[in-house]
Structure formats: C-alpha cells, structure tokens
Amino acid sequence: MSKYQYKVNGVDYTVEIEDIEGKTAKVTVNGKPFEVELPEPVKAPSRPKKVEAPTPAPAVPSTDQGRAKKPKAAAGTGTKVLAPLPGTITDVKVNVGDTVKTGDTVIILEAMKMQNNIEAECDGTITSVLVSRGDTVMEGAALVTIG
Numbered sequence: 001m002s003k004y005q006y007k008v009n010g011v012d013y014t015v016e017i018e019d020i021e022g023k024t025a026k027v028t029v030n031g032k033p034f035e036v037e038l039p040e041p042v043k044a045p046s047r048p049k050k051v052e053a054p055t056p057a058p059a060v061p062s063t064d065q066g067r068a069k070k071p072k073a074a075a076g077t078g079t080k081v082l083a084p085l086p087g088t089i090t091d092v093k094v095n096v097g098d099t100v101k102t103g104d105t106v107i108i109l110e111a112m113k114m115q116n117n118i119e120a121e122c123d124g125t126i127t128s129v130l131v132s133r134g135d136t137v138m139e140g141a142a143l144v145t146i147g
Contacts, residue, residue: 004117039112078127078147081118082140087111089135089143098126100146107131107143122146 002017018026018033025036091108094100100120107118127147131137 002117004115006115078124078145079122080142081106081121081144081146083109083118083137083143084116084139085109085111086138087116087136089131089133089137090115092129092131092133094126094129094144096126096129100124100126109137109143118143120146 004015004017006013006015014030016028018028020026020038022041023038025038027034027036087109088111089107090110092106093104093108094106100106101123102120104120105117106120106126109116109118124146126144128145130142130144137143
C-alpha cells in the first residue's frame with residue numbers, strides 16, 4: 001500500500017492506494033474508499049534484485065604526463081530503484097552519498113497528473129542518481145542506486 005499527502009485548493013488529502021488491478025485502482029481518500037477507473041492498465045513494478053558490486057580494477061598509469069587515471073566506477077552499484085510507471089521527474093530528493101532507509105522518498109515522479117513518491121526499497125547509501133528534474137522516464141527505468 002502506498003500513502004500520499006496532497007493539497008488541492010488549500011484542502012489537505014491523505015490518499016492511500018490499496019490495490020491496482022488492471023484498469024481499476026482501489027484507493028482511500030481521507031478515510032473514504034473509492035474505486036478509480038484508469039485510462040489504461042498499470043503494470044505492477046517488479047521488485048529489484050540486489051546486485052553485488054564488482055571489484056574495481058586498479059588504477060592504470062596514463063601517458064598523460066604520468067598521472068594515473070581513476071578507474072571508472074560502475075554506474076551506481078547496488079539495488080536500483082525503478083520507475084513504476086512512465087512519467088516526468090519533478091524532484092530529486094537525494095544526492096550521491098546520502099544515507100536512506102526503507103520507505104524514504106528518493107524521487108517524485110509525475111504520472112497521469114499525479115505526484116508519486118518513489119521510495120527507497122532498502123536501507124543503504126545512494127551510489128548514483130541517474131535522473132534529473134525534468135527528465136522523462138519510461139516504466140522500469142533506473143532512477144537511483146542504493147548500495
């Protein structure tokens with residue numbers, strides 16, 4: 001179940017999404033249950049798998065004035081947080097190096113005129129932020145990585 005706080009025309013609403021099945025979403029708004037018909041079915045997001053970080057290669061001296069080049073770090077090793085549906089990034093709440101706990105909001109994604117809090121699915125440290133404010137993403141796109 002996902003819980004969101006909204007303010008519409010100065011009125012606060014607590015929206016809980018209980019279940020989405022096909023084109024019907026069961027939601028509770030300020031304690032009142034509703035069934036919402038969606039324009040198209042929403043595919044449920046799959047849970048990301050924890051990925052073991054590869055061992056980085058040692059620095060290799062370069063011919064560029066004898067300075068060593070840093071090995072390229074894998075683009076955010078760890079658990080990737082994926083976009084549950086297509087939309088536009090309206091806010092990035094974390095930076096690389098931030099510590100997060102399960103349930104912390106890491107990204108705000110606007111989809112179908114609604115702001116969706118995308119939450120950390122595990123405890124850890126942000127190892128990469130793969131999107132920026134204003135980016136359009138597709139369902140399943142990696143947003144951040146938690147190591």
